[in-house]
Amino acid sequence: MKKPVTIHTRRLTIGLGKAVAKRTILRAGEDWTEVAKRVAKGNSSLIPARLKKHRLAEYKLLKKHIANATILMSGRHLQHGDATQPTRNMEVFTNCSTASASFIVFYLLLNGSGVGRAYDDDMCLVNWDHMSVVRCVLDDKHPDFVWGEDESVKEARHKYAKAYWFVVPDSREGWAQAIEKIEVMAYEKKYKDDLLVLDFSKVRPKGSPIGGMQDRPASGPKPLMRAIQKVTTVKNAGMPSWKQAMFVDHYLAECVLVGGARRAARIATKVWTDPDIFDFIDLKQGGFLWSANDSVAVDDKFWQQKAKHAKRVLDAVLHASYHHDTGEPGLFNQHRFVQNDTGFDGYRDGKYAISNKYQPGKKTTRMLSHLARNAGSKVYMQIPNPCGEITLNMLGGYCVIADVVPYHAPDFASALEAFRAATRALIRVNTMDSLYNREVSRTNRIGVSMTGIHEFGWNAFGYSFRDLINEEKSKDFWLTLAAFKRAVVDEAEKYSRFLGLVTPHTNTTIKPAGTTSKLFGLSEGAHLPAMREYIRWVQFINGDPLVAKYKKEGYPVRELKSYHGTTVVGFPTQPEICRLGMNGELVTAGEATPEEQFKWLMLLEKYWIVGIDESGNPLPDTGNQVSYTLKYKKDKVNFRHFKAMMKKYYSQVKCASVMPQQELTAYEYQPEEAVTIGDFMKTLNEITGELDEDIDLEVLKCDTGACPI
Template structure:
């Protein structure tokens, strides 16, 4: 409903107008990595790589979501975004434009949860990070009762493997052939093997389907792919193992075709979905039917496997990685299997965490020998044993999450008609009864909420959204960050700067509440909770340039009182603005307002430290995935059709490029990276994540929870704490977790060891020596990149000149 004029005037009175109404120039993206991220995920051709144009379209789209937004507020919002003071999120920067009112909310949500596999798949296809609780009481589908699944792809489809070359590509994409087998090595035996799999796995003639089979033609859209899984999952829930379901993939566009809604990036084609469905049939449905040996897959295991196989196809689909969170209650009998499922089961597509509570921690402190106490100690020992090796699973204090703490999660109504998952673009009809049953179960669940993949947002287990945004207080500075000594801006600069920071928070809150009015699958839950999450990024840059405080200074609350006082004031401003603006819009008081998200995309645009995190390294290669591979995956040779055009472009410029084995069809590009924080002259006061002790980092988290998240209407801080295992043994690691983890809502712990000992094919950030960094930079023929890697200047700024 529109705001009355007097309401609009009252609303705007809360804005200081610190950004002015005259258009401000767009902030330049950080050279190298920042520009690469902008080109890949933000800029459109019409933006001309100008962030001011991004701000124009994002502000126009968001303010069009309600009937009345004044020109004054629109100008303020546009300037806040253009300067980088209000970064919103990557989703908004990518998709925001004047057409936003006609689009679905899923495209603009970073954080979601799902309680079914089809819902999770659909949300991943829309780019959301999705959490799911795999508690026994929340898994109602026995995939062993699924129908016989037949998969049809017309031999006339361009991607159908009809000749030797097509069979070779099919064998590569289905991972049937040894790594590196090129067309020249694809002999008759290998061809026969691939053809046998094709003949057995794909129904080429629909007339061969049995009488009475359910036929479904999969539409060439996100909605079409998800609907196919919904039908299959619903039939499994209804225990229709005596039926046959034929899924027809023939009208899915060919691989490499442009996706209009994804900046023209290449589609993965029908073979990707075919692979996922074949894997579900082979690795889930068939084993779930086999009870021989007494090791039949349990429903929670089945769900975890189905979600993994579907997520793989999003992961390699060329649009984005599939971000997932998988959680399970510590009380479940099968939780120890869940704890080991990632390290031993190869389920690499999700972050895994165990949901715990005060009872769990109190049992660990005592010496009781009851069954629950023994179980709690076994869970703690196994979680920490696995986490010491690869960082997972983590612990989430479920009873400290906002909706659990207040009890509002159990107040969610149960609907029988599928309205919990319905929008203009998608309606869950086949699975309405499944959704109703799961809602009933959730209404009495011990843990009714879980989190998104990065852990910073609390969401109902049956499904929910949170639109999130970053503000960057350092970038709200009205003059250059090098125009004054750290912590010594003039009074005039400080006054305008602080006013801009406060307005960026207010504008960000209003921005998010307007986004909550979009058409959404979870419209019922969005209306019930009106959940948002706004949080700072680049905190360490702001602390240094505005207050003259380093990381270790911030841990001294008395010394850093101005910083913490202002952060607490900003938290109050965010909640007051959220409550007032929601009332003006006639919507619910937001259940949550504050958060600190990882802020990866937005922070990289301008070289900021990400969210609450310390700088990971002083200099490093940032590896970024792109869809594409060479002939037979070789490290040299021609790029295959459907490869992201940025891959050969970056290779030609001299960036390091590697083809991946563990991520089929993907390659990575290495960007030499030095963050802004190292360019600000901290010298020896700069502390990187590996240099900060666990105790210091947990203290930092507690301070952020107290002063920013707050006692009410708060989400969580997303934070990954690194521990050197060559300095901390398992016993010491367990002591740290037992002492510190109960005192924060959540925190991920990542063991740090030499990269080649971690067991991963690559790490997103690879630390390199100064000499290697300089050599890589010298080999890059990219003027923009050379400007950021003026290595001698950077080293001398910190007081050391090794070159």
């Protein structure tokens, strides 16, 4: 390295970092040191009790690296990690997953996991036209029962002489079982004219605390009851099965969003060879089915562009992506995803989705067996998670991910130690009970990621973005990343052997890292900083006493005209990278050309995702993907340029989101407003005190735009 790494005292960034931590991570009375202790305790407790010395050593090491922020476990770990972790289900600690049936999609969303699903014709087996006649009922003594709106249990018992009844348990598992009943009865095609009554009387009322979710208020039974009524509208709507499934999953995702569990992040994929692919490409035009990002699965045959169908699909995708202004549908190169089918044939028994907490019924197992047979007949079975950074079996799998921040490491040895410690921590997570126990045991898949990469490149090597994409000039930087990759590979093999597990099929990635990077003001994952200094405008309801406090302390405040009853408060924000003395060499996302960004992606895949040995030869590919949103300006990139660029570069990377940069300056409210350094300092100087800042939760939801691929 050309320059020694600066040792930083690790504190949450004043303003933005503290606001994000308060919103998403910190429990009552906690600071960052206590978060490190809590999360390290939970993860190290996954080590068997017989390995007492190892457990203690790992606790101390993990606590040290989290406290110093050289390791940032994903936000799910930072939120939920504590001494109870060994007793909880793995889904709570996974960022994303995949699913092959609607009830599983719903169950995973309820657990806070983002979900990907393949809507290929042969993976959508349920014809929802065969759905039963479904009625949702509620005891008239339930606090959420509304006379004249809800059907009571008493009335239903009196009215329906012959019906299948299911009392919905008050749990995530119970809600998923209700959907399972509907879906499997439709799959069997025997109950189309029969009545299925779902009794929600046991579901706790709205506002009741939810244990295991920091006592957040329950939504009550109404969101699911309304969602099921929407699901019934797909029956006899004249849609093919794959399209029915997309609407069903959308209605269920809406339910999760309304219930407040999380944003219900999803990705919907469809293989390019399906006859209905053109309908899929245009499906979201007009704002429909907004809860999922849509992407087309392509392969090497597609990119040869010899078949007329392949040419038509590429033209349609590129036209929609550019002219609909959304970047959708995206593309992903299925043939480049790591796929290891060892042990997969066993899934044909249909028992690949079962855990201590959730056991599908016997009839369900037959449906899942049918799905497994169809998946097994495919050449490519891997699809990405919603943010694109992990390759997962389309039947089911999980993202188990964490960031290492080499920028925060005092030296190369400390950085290596952090990469190895993060590798071990993620492998331990894979020993937890989960719905996909078999797939987790078969693959032991993990994703060790990095964030603050641009800060590391400048601080340790003196390289700006444009230096980094000059491979020869910045070779020492890239060889350092390759050394980190080899350390992850080596540790994954050794530690898995130590615990008696298979070696992880994949081990490195770069995730979006939007929330965790904000804790310390870092550039997010592989992304360039979106802007230099800026004002974060946060919405408050008019009359909120906090507004008066902020105004008194000198923060900029303005009442919005186009958002009635809303006032915004401005918080001046300066990313960490702006404080490193780059003297004009800093490149923001909007300043890098698409071609430069593709080159950056290809180098990251070469040295970190795939890796090279000490002689410079590629390693066997054990990498996942880089989650990256490549933005371009339509006033500089016309459609002809865009089309040529995609044809030239996209086949050379595993995946990426390519989308136009939105022009927001015409809007009265912008969550983030770029300002000059002069205006930034002026605003800062007018603030006389320091109050706890806030942040809109909406801004934390894939604000880098890294989700749609």
